[in-house]
Amino acid sequence: MRSDRVRLFQTLPHACGYFPDRTAQNLVIDPAAPHLDQLYGPALERGFRRAGGHLYFPYCSSCRACTPCRIDVERFQPSRSQRRCLKRNADLQVVESMAGYNSERHALYERYLRQRHPGGGMDEADASDFRRFLTAPWSPTLFLELRQGPRLLGVAVTDLSLHGLSAVYTFFDPDETERGLGTFAILQQVELARRRGIPWIYLGFWIEGHPKMDYKRHFRPLQIRTIDGWVDMP
Known part of the structure; x- marks a missing residue:
């Protein structure tokens, strides 16, 4: 998943689902990228997760608690x-x-x-x-x-x-x-x-x-x- 092949987006800060006093952000693989089915396995290997049609990885500015x-x-x-x-x-x-x-x-x-x-x-x-x-x-x-x-x-x-x-x-x-x-x-x-x-x-x-x-x-x-x-x- 080199950056010249697949675009990554970063979400805006949102409420953290695990710690009520923290905000969270995710890196998301371009949901319009072709062949997401082929990207899925390598994305899992790199720690990404699927929610609906999105492949994401927690990327918060002041927290690295989420560990694949x-x-x-x-x-x-x-x-x-x-x-x-x-x-x-x-x-x-x-x-x-x-x-x-x-x-x-x-x-x-x-x-x-x-x-x-x-x-x-x-x-x-x-x-x-x-x-x-x-x-x-x-x-x-x-x-x-x-x-x-x-x-x-x-x-x-x-x-x-x-x-x-x-x-x-x-x-x-x-x-x-x-x-x-x-x-x-x-x-x-x-x-x-x-x-x-x-x-x-x-x-x-x-x-x-x-x-x-x-x-x-x-x-x-x-x-x-x-x-x-x-x-x-x-």
Whole structure:
């Protein structure tokens, strides 16, 4: 992604989604660039993330807290608590489905946002919001549906490339917290990557000490991207 081939834009400062007293800015790859599907894998390698049709990287003037992280699929072994999570959810079926909107998924998405992220600006998401945030016409996306019989309990929005699998977003039944469906979804994405010979699972950004991001460090070996490239988290 050399600068003479792909244009990068910097957003205006906006409210930070993680620290209420900070502002944030992103670098965004030109959304009108041709062949974004071909740029996606190399962008993941460089720490970028997809939100809707945009590939972005946090680039804040006074903060570098957001650290790209990824799971080494070949070396990953579930911890004791993760094995218990697999056992708790042994009654679920994991269905690889085409990405896209339907009323069943949207109803679950709305319930999840209203109970888990009230007042966050997304909790009144309509059909167009669903499509705009979770999918993109150029993105190689599938939905891993977590089902108990006919009942939809969760959806792991998953992007695939030869360079890696990106865990874009997971939403699930907020009344099923004891199952640990977020953890279960990542474990299923690990298995999907293994079946397809994909070496990395990109989990977006890890923020040291942040309660919403702390879960990521439990998927070891976890790599983080530094100025020297990707290194194992200590």
